[in-house]
Amino acid sequence: MGEDVTDRGYTGMELEEAARKLETSEEYRVLRLFKPQDxxxxAATDGMTSVAFLDVESTGVEPHDVPIEIGVVRVEFDPATGELGKVLERYQGLQDPGRPIPEHIVALTGITDDEVRGRQFDEASLKALIKRSAIIVAHNAPFDRGMVEKLFPWMEKRPWGCTCLDIPWQAAGISSKKLEFVATMRGFFYKAHRALEDAEMAAAIAGKPLLEGRPAFHWVLENARADWYRLWATDAPYEAKGRLHAAGYEWKDGKDGGHKAWRILTKDPVGEAEWLACEVYGYRGKALLQQVGRNDRFSERFDGEEWLSMARG
Known part of the structure; x- marks a missing residue:
């Protein structure tokens, strides 16, 4: 059979040859339409396990909002190197939220009330897929984890990773962590804001080499295996808010019944406490430390808490 010809008369091979020539020049950057891969x-070694790349589309980002679409792609990986392998299975499902989908969500995702009417997620299939996975990974895991746990409490005791927060994108010269931007910097464009497409893209960027020849997924695994702590800068002075925000702290208003304070997730609570003492409290104050279990990262759960004093005797 002859090769497919585009509407402008070029074959795919001719276009690919032109793209490769452009890539040899520093004056051009080539973006390819992303297509799901096999x-x-x-990676294809003994001892392979699998990761579930997951994405959620929802009615919004507020506490009362709910998922309307879930997409998952399960991929093999080598736990020693973080290199990904073949795709094992996929899941995509829609669910009726029981109320009209907001217009801005329809515009963003293309998901309409007619498309979800009467639909439900196939919980049995989803649960079986997740059970076969060693870890769940999302791009912005705090959001996706919170959304799926509203519907499926059995997801609570699963380890999670994040292709947005766990990977050193800025160190690799990628200034924004947004999935579409990272995809562009990695050479792809695609239709974003559909669950399976976003999950596939998370897998694609995780599988590509990043620094030192290591796949980006290496850092996801490294962080998933680490011990993490949540440090709350309680009663921090108002004038320190700029420094806290610049250092990666997030503000929690306490409306969910939790603490009203700036907080950060860290692997180095001692070093972080020293920074707070010097830059925020002036050695007068105290921070609350919570140990976060490996299965509870990116959730609001924790194993226990203690106060760290910033006072010097």
């Missing part, structure tokens, strides 16, 4: 890396 594999997202070349």
């Amino acid at each position: 594999r997202y890396g070349q």
Whole structure:
């Protein structure tokens, strides 16, 4: 059979040859339309396990909002290197939220009331897929984890990773962590804001080499295996808010019944406490430390808490 010809008369091979020539010049950057792959890396060794890349589309981002679409792609990986392998299975499902989908969500996702009417997620299929996975990974895991746990409490005791927060994108010269931007910097464009497409893209960027020849997924695994702590800068002076925000702290208003304070997730609570003492409290104050279990990262759960004094005797 002859090769497919585009509407402008060029074959796919001719276009690819032109793209490769452009890539040799520093004056051009080539973006390719992303298409789901059969594999997202070349790993094929003994001892392979699998990761579930998951994405949620919802009625919004507020506490009362609910999922309307879930997409998952399960991919093999080498736990020693973080290199991805072949795709094992996929899941995509829609669910009726029981109320009209807001217009701005329809515009963003293309998901309409007619499309979800009467639909429900296939919980049995989703649960079986997740059970076969060693870890769940999302791009902005705090959001996706919170959304799916509203519907499926059995997801609560699963380890999670995040292709947005766990990977050193800025160190690799990628200034924004937004999925569409990272995809562009990695050479792709695609239709964003549909669950399975976003999950596939998370797998694609995780599988590509980033620094030192290591796949980006290496850092997701490294962080998932680490011990994490949540540090609350309670009663921090108002004038320190700029420094706290610049240092990666997030403000929690306490409306959910939790603490009203700035907080950060860290692997180095001692170093973080020293920074707070010097830059925020002036050695007069105290911070609240919570140990976060490995299965509870990106959730609001924690194993226990203690106060760290910033006072010097």
